[in-house]
Amino acid sequence: MSQDTVIKAEGLNLVFETNDGPVHALKDVDLEIDKGEFVSFIGPSGCGKTTFLRCIAALETPTGGGLSVNGMTPDEARRNRAYGYVFQAAGLYPWRTIAGNIKLPLEIMGYSRADQESRVKNVLELVDLEGFGKKYPWQLSGGMQQRASIARALAFDADILLMDEPFGALDEIVRDHLNEQLLQLWARTNKTIGFVTHSIPEAVYLSTKIVVMSPRPGRITDIIDSPLPKERPLDIRDTPEFLEIAHRVREGLRAGHAYDD
Amino acid sequence: MSGTQAGKFLGRNLQSSSKSFLAPVAGAVALAGAGALLDWRLGLVLAVWLAAWGLNIVLTESGSPGRRFVVPTLFGITLLVLWQMSVRLFDISQVILPAPTDIWEAITTSGPVLWADFVQTVVKGALSGYVMGAVLAIATAIAVDRSQFLQRGLLPVGNFIAALPIVGTAPILVMWFGFGWQSKAAVVVVMVFFPILVNTVAGLKETDAMQRDLMRTYAASYWQSFAKLRLPAALPFIFNGLKVSTTLALIGAIVAEFFGSPIVGMGFRIKTSFGTLELAMVWAEIAVAAVAGSGLYGLVTLAEKRLTFWHPSQRAGR
Amino acid sequence: MRNVLPILTVVAVLLGVWYLAVAPMNFRLALDAATRGGADVTPATPDEQGQTGLIRLMLDNPSVMPAALSFERPRLPQPQAVVVEIYENTIGLARNCEWQGFGGERDNWSPLSDGCLRVIENRRSLIFHAWQTLAPTLLGxxxxxxxxxxxxxxxxxxxTMDLSVMPWAIASQTIPILAIAPMVIVVLNAVGIQGLLPKSLISSYLSFFPVVVGMVKGLRSPGAMDLDLLRTYSASGAQEFWKLRLPSSLPYLFASLKIGIAAALVGTIVAELPTGARFGLGSRLLTGSYYGQTVQIWAALFMAAICAALLVWLIGAVEKRTLTRLGLVR
Structure with a gap:
């Protein structure tokens, strides 16, 4: 284990007991994520990518194998507030303003009033929502709501950011824009990001490491380290290097599917 | 819109409306005429009714901004006028149905009595019982909140009891707590308890898995996630229970007085005025009850608007 | 089915509270009676007893406890006393009558023995009173x-109807109209309308508004897309009503019906209260309260609860069948 390994999974297994018998959601997953990496998990539905993310967040409990976050068990890490989590839907409280929503975790974690205010101001700037603090979520567009929910996850000092298809419900154009912003944000904050998606271009564009997964049982079929530079304009997606990685990801996904047919 | 288009549009509108107006008007005149042939008084009543209804149709079609208020008001006034006309024209006895003006006279001449009855029944009986019942119900809901097991039992039982004729406990509670306002408040407590309890328990279950997960990622304590997430999310449900219960509270307080009361109170007055055939007084009390009921409901609705402005059902105007 | 155990637990807790309350509720009455009967109690005089706390009294006079538990006219009867009262006035009566009644005073065409007929007509019979209440409820x-x-x-x-009537229909639900139900009956009696109809009028009034409000909501529940689809078929207004609006309104209708039938039953019972109605569950409540017959009140109350439960359950059953057939629930 290298010095700056943040998340380490060894032979991780998770079996759900359902009415139709046991379901192997994760099988023998081995993975190391280093500090400051941007890791995407990609695969068809049922491949366990969200489940794996939830295991890291201690929202699911693995049934076998080892998993450590910051050198602790996931649940200890959760109680140490080691990560921010962004869900598929913004999930902002309609009865709180945008600023109030961002303050929510700060209140729970006991930050001081003054600290809360300055942090809200900072993260609102970070996600480009200055001046919207006093608005209610339902007065904002879907893309702005999702940005606010990212701000909420950034507001406290966690160096891991876990994102579960955060842009899945948005249209392509908004999504491009948010992807670009997310990269800038990552460069500025130097957080470790785990990102679940089912879009190949999104995964390739964002990540330093792409984890390709496949279903029944949910497992990792390929891990691709991206050679792309850290500085990535949107049109990098038309370069041969980009297309080559995308091709490899697609091959990996297809290989995982093959045994379905 | 260009001039010719506008002209065409107007023309078509006029055409269709003149066609659709003519037939009903003829029908209305014929109906009123037929009524008048039977009895001129009937004809007159029908004529007023149809004229007012016609006016309302015109107002509705006009699309003027005030119609949401004017049309129902006009409808209400029409009903009152028809009531007054029928009582006077057909010479209906006071003992059966007093005219609105008689009721108004009773209200104005016996103000102090009505006020004393209002205080006894609404303020002491209904309101105190309502507040106690609501506090008790919400406290109970919070107490069982941590036990899935108790909730699964309490929800169906509470729903079942809420559908029962709980007013029937009034004689028992009057026997236990005496003739004073305390027994009325007790009836009200029992009546409002279950609707509010059931709604609060249901409301506290309302949050979805994602929102609960979010609280988990913050490692929030039970009370933190209760105060910051589940209680606010439950508010629309709690208010639903509170609104349903306002009417129940008044019904409970008035009906309980039928089983015994001091010589003051709306239920008492209704019962005794009835015995002495002072029907105008009975109706006066009903009017007070109606105003009190709508007022109480209005107050709760106002509080709801302030506290749950964020809920989709309240957002329309924002 | 997984709710059975929790429900039983909650019911058991309620029953337990009831049982525990019986002794304290009736203890002073029983002690009073014992004192007057010359029993040896501490403190000895009613005055002193009045100044002594209830728990002290109960601890000092264990001999009075059995009397308190089975007091004849209790402030709170034991649950089984209520069950016995209900049994005696329903099935119990039928039992007695059956083997008294085969004397055959009536013609033989009746499939019921005279005894059975008498249970239905018997003024003591709770079934008789329940029917007196149920019939107008159902009609109304x-x-x-x-x-x-x-x-x-x-x-x-x-x-126009929407604008004129709807605000009043909603507002009328906030008015405690039920409180005047008894008067309506007497007024109708005065103008010569008697029998089933006056009580039915109250229950029809009370079930009317929930149905209006629920049904309007239901008929308006189809979304713009559903309506547009029918428009692309150029469906007529009647087709739109029968094929879309009516079926989609049914879940709302049934929800309102359950509220409506409960309200209707309450309405009939309250209507029977202060008008000196001689029959019906409401009149049983009232006479019970006049003569201090607590057990009778509780029995009438439970009978009313049974009726309400039956009616709501009946509508629930019809709802389930209808909605299943329409494919609205699985």
Missing amino acids: FAIGTGLGVLLAVGIVYNR
Whole structure:
């Protein structure tokens, strides 16, 4: 284990007991994520990518194998507030303003009033929502709501950011824009990001490491380290290097599917 | 819109409306005429009714901004006028149905009595019982909140009891707590308890898995996630229970007085005025009850608007 | 099925509270009676007893406890006393009558023995009183529902009716109209309308508004897309009503019907209260309270609860069948 390994999974297994018998959601997953990496998990539905993310967040409990976050068990890490989590839907409280929503975790974690205010101001700037603090979520567009929910996850000092298809419900154009912003944000904050998606271009564009997964049982079929530079304009997606990685990801996904047919 | 288009549009509108107006008007005149042939008084009543209804149709079609208020008001006034006309024209006895003006006279001449009855029944009986019942119900809901097991039992039982004729406990509670306002408040407590309890328990279950997960990622304590997430999310449900219960509270307080009361109170007055055939007084009390009921409901609705402005059902105007 | 155990637990807790309350509720009455009967109690005089706390009294006079538990006219009877009262006035009566009644005073065409007929007609019989309450409730409910559905259709299809009536229909639900139910009966009696109809009028009124409000909501529940789809078929207004609006309104209708039938039953019972009605569950409540017959009150109350439960359950069963057949629930 290298010095700056943040998340380490060894032979991780998770079996759900359902009415139709046991379901192997994760099988023998081995993975190391280093500090400051941007890791995407990609695969068809049922491949366990969200489940794996939830295991890291201690929202699911693995049934076998080892998993450590910051050198602790996931649940200890959760109680140490080691990560921010962004869900598929913004999930902002309609009865709180945008600023109030961002303050929510700060209140729970006991930050001081003054600290809360300055942090809200900072993260609102970070996600480009200055001046919207006093608005209610339902007065904002879907893309702005999702940005606010990212701000909420950034507001406290966690160096891991876990994102579960955060842009899945948005249209392509908004999504491009948010992807670009997310990269800038990552460069500025130097957080470790785990990102679940089912879009190949999104995964390739964002990540330093792409984890390709496949279903029944949910497992990792390929891990691709991206050679792309850290500085990535949107049109990098038309370069041969980009297309080559995308091709490899697609091959990996297809290989995982093959045994379905 | 260009001039010719506008002209065409107007023309078509006029055409269709003149066609659709003519037939009903003829029908209305014929109906009123037929009524008048039977009895001129009937004809007159029908004529007023149809004229007012016609006016309302015109107002509705006009699309003027005030119609949401004017049309129902006009409808209400029409009903009152028809009531007054029928009582006077057909010479209906006071003992059966007093005219609105008689009721108004009773209200104005016996103000102090009505006020004393209002205080006894609404303020002491209904309101105190309502507040106690609501506090008790919400406290109970919070107490069982941590036990899935108790909730699964309490929800169906509470729903079942809420559908029962709980007013029937009034004689028992009057026997236990005496003739004073305390027994009325007790009836009200029992009546409002279950609707509010059931709604609060249901409301506290309302949050979805994602929102609960979010609280988990913050490692929030039970009370933190209760105060910051589940209680606010439950508010629309709690208010639903509170609104349903306002009417129940008044019904409970008035009906309980039928089983015994001091010589003051709306239920008492209704019962005794009835015995002495002072029907105008009975109706006066009903009017007070109606105003009190709508007022109480209005107050709760106002509080709801302030506290749950964020809920989709309240957002329309924002 | 997984709710059975929790429900039983909650019911058991309620029963337990009831049982525990019996002794303290009746203890002073029983002690009073014992004192007057010359029993040896501490403190000895009613005055002193009045100044002593209830728990002290109960601890000092264990000999009075059995009397308190089975006091004849208790402030709170034991649950089984209520069950016995209900049994005696329903099935118990039928039992007795059956083997007294085969004397055959009536013609033989009746399939019921005289005894059985008498249970239904017997003034002591709770079944008789329950029926006196149920019949007008059902009639009124039918009338109220019918009119309510018609008005709802009118409101949905006629803008003027919507604007005129709807605010009043909603406002009227905030008015404690039930409180005047008894007066309506007497007024109707005075103008010569008697029998089933006056009580039915109250219950029809009470079931009317929930049905109107629910049905309007239901008829308006189809979304713009559903309506547009029918428009692309150029469906007629009637087709739109029968094929889309009516079926989609049914879940709302049934929800309102359950509220309506409960309200209708309460209405009939309250209507029977202070008018000196001689029959019906409401009159049993009232005479019970006049003569201090607590057990009779509790029995009438439980009978009313049973009726309400039966009616709501019946509507629930019809709802389930209808909605299943329409494919609205699985």
